[in-house]
Amino acid sequence: MPLKDWTCAACGGTGDLLLMQEAGPACMACAALDHLVFLPRGDAGLTRRAHKASELSAVVVRFSRTRKRYERQGLLVEPAAMAAAKQRD
Ligand SMILES: [Zn+2]
Structure with a gap:
């Protein structure tokens, strides 16, 4: 989860989430x-x-300025996996 405005290195877009890659976000x-x-x-x-x-799946983290470390916010999973996991609640 980005803290600031950012631009995708590949398409020039942006969004709520980014993945850091060698070429940039x-x-x-x-x-x-x-x-x-x-x-x-x-x-x-x-x-x-x-x-x-x-x-x-991918772990979603956000940098905490106060704690100066990355904190886990949640997980990105496939929609089918989410549905299956919820059914067994
Ligand atoms: Zn892009």
């Missing part, structure tokens, strides 16, 4: 992650099940 579309859905942290069981069911 990439938007979710250019990182081929735009089909994933965001699962906020807080429900450990749901997160664990969704993570397990999702072939592709």
Whole structure:
């Protein structure tokens, strides 16, 4: 999760999330992650099940200026994995 305005190094776009790559920040579309859905942290069981069911997943972090470290905000998972994880609640 970016703290400031940013521009995708590949397409010049921007967004709520970015992936840092060698060439610079990439938007979710250019990182081929735009089909994933965001699962906020807080429900450990749901997160664990969704993570397990999702072939592709990504941890979402945000830099905390006060704590001076990256903090986990949630997980990006495949929509089907999210649905499967919720069904077993
Ligand atoms: Zn892009």
